[in-house]
Amino acid sequence: MEQNHSTTHEHRDDTGSKLGMWIFIFTELLLFGGLFLVYAVFRAKYFEDFHIAAHQLNVFIGAVNTLLLLISSMTIAMSITAIQKNHKKFALLLLSITFFLAFIFLVNKYFEWGLKIHHHLYPGSDLVLTLTHGEIMFFGLYFFMTGLHAIHIIVGMTLIGYVMVQVKNDRINSGNFQHLENAGLYWHLVDLIWIFLFPLLYLIT
Amino acid sequence: MTSKTTALPPGSFFDQQGKYKGILGWLTSTDHKRIGIMYLMCILVFFLVGVTLGGIMKLELLRPGAQYMDAQTYNGMFTVHGIIMIFMVVIPGLSAVFGNFFLPIMIGAKDVAFPRLNLFSWYLFLLGSTIAVLSQFGGNGPDTGWTFYAPYAINSKTNVSTAVLAAFVLGFSSILTGLNFIVTVHRMRAKGMTWFKMPLFPWSLYATAWIQVLATPIVGITLLMVIAERTLRIGFFDPSLGGDPILYQHLFWIYSHPAVYIMILPAMGAVTEIIPTFCQRKVFGYQAIVLSSLAIAGVGYLVWGHHMFTSGMSDFSRMAFSFLTFIVAIPSAIKVFNWIATMYKGSILIKTPFLYTISFIFQFMIGGLTGLTLGALATDIHVHDTYYVVAHFHYIVFGGMGFAFFAAIHYWFPKMFGRMYDEKLGTVAWAIVFSGFTLLYFPMFILGLRGMPRRYFDYLPEYSSGHFISSIGAFVLIIGIILMVYNLVKAARTGELAPANPWNGRTLEWKVASPPPLENFDHDVEVTEHPYDYE
Numbered sequence: 001m002e003q004n005h006s007t008t009h010e011h012r013d014d015t016g017s018k019l020g021m022w023i024f025i026f027t028e029l030l031l032f033g034g035l036f037l038v039y040a041v042f043r044a045k046y047f048e049d050f051h052i053a054a055h056q057l058n059v060f061i062g063a064v065n066t067l068l069l070l071i072s073s074m075t076i077a078m079s080i081t082a083i084q085k086n087h088k089k090f091a092l093l094l095l096s097i098t099f100f101l102a103f104i105f106l107v108n109k110y111f112e113w114g115l116k117i118h119h120h121l122y123p124g125s126d127l128v129l130t131l132t133h134g135e136i137m138f139f140g141l142y143f144f145m146t147g148l149h150a151i152h153i154i155v156g157m158t159l160i161g162y163v164m165v166q167v168k169n170d171r172i173n174s175g176n177f178q179h180l181e182n183a184g185l186y187w188h189l190v191d192l193i194w195i196f197l198f199p200l201l202y203l204i205t
Numbered sequence: 206m207t208s209k210t211t212a213l214p215p216g217s218f219f220d221q222q223g224k225y226k227g228i229l230g231w232l233t234s235t236d237h238k239r240i241g242i243m244y245l246m247c248i249l250v251f252f253l254v255g256v257t258l259g260g261i262m263k264l265e266l267l268r269p270g271a272q273y274m275d276a277q278t279y280n281g282m283f284t285v286h287g288i289i290m291i292f293m294v295v296i297p298g299l300s301a302v303f304g305n306f307f308l309p310i311m312i313g314a315k316d317v318a319f320p321r322l323n324l325f326s327w328y329l330f331l332l333g334s335t336i337a338v339l340s341q342f343g344g345n346g347p348d349t350g351w352t353f354y355a356p357y358a359i360n361s362k363t364n365v366s367t368a369v370l371a372a373f374v375l376g377f378s379s380i381l382t383g384l385n386f387i388v389t390v391h392r393m394r395a396k397g398m399t400w401f402k403m404p405l406f407p408w409s410l411y412a413t414a415w416i417q418v419l420a421t422p423i424v425g426i427t428l429l430m431v432i433a434e435r436t437l438r439i440g441f442f443d444p445s446l447g448g449d450p451i452l453y454q455h456l457f458w459i460y461s462h463p464a465v466y467i468m469i470l471p472a473m474g475a476v477t478e479i480i481p482t483f484c485q486r487k488v489f490g491y492q493a494i495v496l497s498s499l500a501i502a503g504v505g506y507l508v509w510g511h512h513m514f515t516s517g518m519s520d521f522s523r524m525a526f527s528f529l530t531f532i533v534a535i536p537s538a539i540k541v542f543n544w545i546a547t548m549y550k551g552s553i554l555i556k557t558p559f560l561y562t563i564s565f566i567f568q569f570m571i572g573g574l575t576g577l578t579l580g581a582l583a584t585d586i587h588v589h590d591t592y593y594v595v596a597h598f599h600y601i602v603f604g605g606m607g608f609a610f611f612a613a614i615h616y617w618f619p620k621m622f623g624r625m626y627d628e629k630l631g632t633v634a635w636a637i638v639f640s641g642f643t644l645l646y647f648p649m650f651i652l653g654l655r656g657m658p659r660r661y662f663d664y665l666p667e668y669s670s671g672h673f674i675s676s677i678g679a680f681v682l683i684i685g686i687i688l689m690v691y692n693l694v695k696a697a698r699t700g701e702l703a704p705a706n707p708w709n710g711r712t713l714e715w716k717v718a719s720p721p722p723l724e725n726f727d728h729d730v731e732v733t734e735h736p737y738d739y740e
């Protein structure tokens with residue numbers, strides 16, 4: 001694809017690139033918006049079951065993960081400032097921290113899910129099918145929402161990895177950092193969605 | 206090829222561009238014009254497949270009783286027919302083909318804002334379409350209808366998940382195209398092209414792009430939930446698992462009604478280009494047309510409930526949705542009014558594109574007015590899920606969007622391929638297509654009013670004359686379509702060379718060579734005049 005010079009002119013438009021990212025973020029918000037709507041409908045319908053089922057979630061791990069994401073949002077924002085000030089090494093360090101925090105988030109998630117699955121609390125398991133409709137729904141939503149969110153974490157990590165390479169190669173520098181900013185925007189979105197997921201799933205006991 | 210065929214002049218985008226020759230050169234090209242033509246090729250093939258399936262169904266319905274297939278085969282057939290026609294033909298339709306090819310040219314740009322993303326969207330489109338085709342093999346093809354209603358879609362033993370996944374991927378492709386077009390319109394307009402100097406086809410693409418971006422994610426997540434429910438038994442929509450089937454319908458139509466406008470708005474936009482050119486008149490009410498596009502995009506978002514009048518909603522919601530449905534008819538009617546007013550006192554050139562255009566208006570009005578029967582609460586109870594609905598949406602999607610597509614392909618053909626088609630053959634094909642269409646679908650209104658339900662492979666004897674006429678119409682229509690496609694394919698290979706501006710159009714695409722050069726314009730464009738300054 002790269003070699004093709006059908007569009008030979010060097011076209012760089014940072015505002016356009018940012019606008020594109022924002023629109024993409026809208027679509028992501030709407031994607032999760034659909035899920036939040038479904039959550040709202042069933043929470044209203046199965047109020048008590050949700051309440052009971054939520055006791056099974058580990059608030060501590062959830063809170064740690066929230067904290068991790070908040071810090072990572074800060075570090076990626078700081079990396080943009082660092083690049084603007086031409087502190088390449090520091091920016092790379094901050095991006096590595098962001099990446100690392102995202103990774104820890106996934107590790108925590110892995111243990112959280114693993115424990116649930118160990119206790120046979122996953123959609124379709126024999127145990128879950130004996131629960132009430134509302135409890136099944138809660139666990140279904142829990143796995144579906146956090147699963148979809150985890151996929152977004154992985155996409156975000158890919159983006160962060162990509163901008164790290166670009167920073168390293170000086171393709172991203174103080175004069176050209178829109179890709180980094182877009183990755184940052186995306187990462188804030190991933191963070192933001194979690195900020196909603198955490199109370200809706202963990203804190204409704 | 207005949208010996209008379211002259212080669213296209215050098216320097217057009219058909220010349221080799223990248224390092225690859227031939228088909229690879231196309232598959233790796235980020236040139237918006239090549240991508241538009243690649244969409245055209247795919248969509249043409251899918252359309253012909255869909256038409257064939259429709260023809261086979263009409264063959265089955267020619268006479269009462271089972272002729273060639275059993276009920277299950279018929280169910281599978283209208284499902285694929287619907288999936289292909291909706292997700293693979295009319296939703297990408299005009300915006301992917303003509304939008305890609307002409308949006309940058311008409312706003313004086315060299316390409317879309319994100320050319321590589323554009324090519325990626327095409328590959329996603331191809332991937333989604335391939336998955337849809339695969340859903341037909343290995344086990345049974347899906348039999349739920351293109352709407353995938355719960356709880357049946359949850360419990361059907363056919364390959365529903367594969368088809369749903371296909372729709373999801375196609376939706377993603379559509380989102381990315383929309384995103385690309387929005388940024389293109391915002392950022393790439395030529396110097397001097399203010400918002401209100403932008404031609405009306407780009408305007409309609411812009412309104413459409415917003416719907417694509419804002420509505421598609423909802424159906425995306427809904428389709429993922431269907432897959433999750435089928436594989437993990439999560440029970441979002443199946444009442445036996447504690448879910449809510451009405452919720453599914455809401456989520457589905459929140460997207461799928463606006464999707465109707467994704468189809469029809471670019472069609473209206475194309476027609477709005479053709480009419481001023483063929484009447485050599487300034488378009489009447491430019492601003493009203495722009496605003497009505499935006500109004501359709503906005504209000505169209507809020508009328509989805511009219512698909513659910515009979516499935517259980519409070520009286521108040523039903524009245525609200527009915528009211529809004531009537532409201533959304535107003536901007537559509539404004540457009541019709543503007544088109545007619547543009548023609549008034551024009552020196553009209555009646556050629557193939559114009560013939561398709563006026564039959565578009567005619568059929569769109571029938572489709573729109575019968576839509577009001579369906580949007581009114583009392584009458585909808587009687588005609589819901591009957592052939593009246595089948596007739597109504599074919600009049601809108603096929604008679605409207607389909608015919609506008611035919612108009613547009615004839616209108617822009619000389620520009621896209623640099624050759625002229627045979628006008629006489631084009632007119633004959635139009636006459637056959639138009640009569641076949643009317644014969645095929647008009648009787649369906651009457652069948653529906655008399656109670657013939659949709660989605661059945663058999664019927665009572667009292668409906669046989671209606672179905673018989675309708676089936677004859679289908680065969681006439683198919684002959685017409687074959688003739689039209691033959692004419693265009695022949696012209697693309699051996700037609701006479703086209704001048705840069707065969708119809709004396711005013712918008713920017715007519716100011717560049719046919720076919721356009723690699724980067725559309727040799728120099729930077731500056732726009733001073735209005736796009737439709739004929740007088």
Ligand code: HEM
Nearest residue numbers: 256259260262283287290295350351602603659660661679
């Ligand atoms: C020669 C052309 C066509 C013929 C003969 C044809 C015929 C039919 C028939 C017989 C049905 C099934 C009706 C029923 O049993 O309920 C049907 C359904 C349908 N058609 Fe077509 N059609 C044609 C073109 C189109 C086009 C161009 C579109 C869209 C742009 C389209 C969209 C649909 C849809 C969405 C359905 C509903 C499928 C469902 O119930 O799930 N058709 N068509």
Ligand SMILES: [Cu+2]
Nearest residue numbers: 462509511512
């Ligand atoms: Cu609708």
